Amino acid sequence: GQNIDQPTEMTATEGAIVQINCTYQTSGFNGLFWYQQHAGEAPTFLSYNVLDGLEEKGRFSSFLSRSKGYSYLLLKELQMKDSASYLCAAMDSNYQLIWGAGTKLIIKP
Amino acid sequence: IAGITQAPTSQILAAGRRMTLRCTQDMRHNAMYWYRQDLGLGLRLIHYSNTAGTTGKGEVPDGYSVSRANTDDFPLTLASAVPSQTSVYFCASSASESTDTQYFGPGTRLTVL
Numbered sequence: 152g153q154n155i156d157q158p159t160e161m162t163a164t165e166g167a168i169v170q171i172n173c174t175y176q177t178s179g180f181n182g183l184f185w186y187q188q189h190a191g192e193a194p195t196f197l198s199y200n201v202l203d204g205l206e207e208k209g210r211f212s213s214f215l216s217r218s219k220g221y222s223y224l225l226l227k228e229l230q231m232k233d234s235a236s237y238l239c240a241a242m243d244s245n246y247q248l249i250w251g252a253g254t255k256l257i258i259k260p
Numbered sequence: 261i262a263g264i265t266q267a268p269t270s271q272i273l274a275a276g277r278r279m280t281l282r283c284t285q286d287m288r289h290n291a292m293y294w295y296r297q298d299l300g301l302g303l304r305l306i307h308y309s310n311t312a313g314t315t316g317k318g319e320v321p322d323g324y325s326v327s328r329a330n331t332d333d334f335p336l337t338l339a340s341a342v343p344s345q346t347s348v349y350f351c352a353s354s355a356s357e358s359t360d361t362q363y364f365g366p367g368t369r370l371t372v373l
Contacts, residue, residue, distance in 0.1 A: 155302060182359050193350060193364035194303070201359065238302070246357050247318070250302030 155251035179244020283351030
């Protein structure tokens with residue numbers, strides 16, 4: 152079956168760094184997406200990885216290891232506005248996204 | 261440019277009633293999607309459309325139907341609502357059905373009593 156696993160909740164301190172992990176099992180693989188979702192709002196795109204390695208985009212970076220079925224999202228210099236849920240989604244061979252349940256990130260001052 | 265709009269924002273519906281959730285995009289995207297989001301679960305695909313005139317079933321299509329008469333609109337219909345269809349519904353679109361980024365509408369919060 153197809154499955155995405157990510158932690159339910161994480162807590163971090165303002166100004167710190169946090170890493171949100173995601174493991175996936177899909178029928179075929181066409182890339183790994185990360186989305187941010189603030190409470191009561193729509194998911195918004197953060198990153199897409201299809202090749203192994205680290206992609207950096209400002210304070211956010213995303214890593215992919217295809218052989219391990221593993222990705223992480225790294226958030227640096229945390230700000231209070233980063234409090235949100237972070238959704239990991241893997242694209243299968245039919246180009247359909249398989250979504251994790253999301254990691255709720257709580258930022259404390 | 262509005263992107264993707266959904267209507268209504270929220271709705272309370274009696275079980276057994278018919279309901280259509282509206283979705284319109286102005287990005288000329290070929291592919292459109294309907295998802296439901298329930299607490300503790302990932303987004304689940306209900307139906308999708310890769311281009312105007314075609315539709316396909318996702319992971320949880322039972323009790324829902326869609327149509328894609330043109331590029332911009334992708335309505336989702338619940339023929340006879342049941343309480344298990346209480347959820348937040350998101351419409352999304354992407355330039356094509358491949359690895360293009362999906363962009364989401366603001367969602368419709370539906371409660372079926």
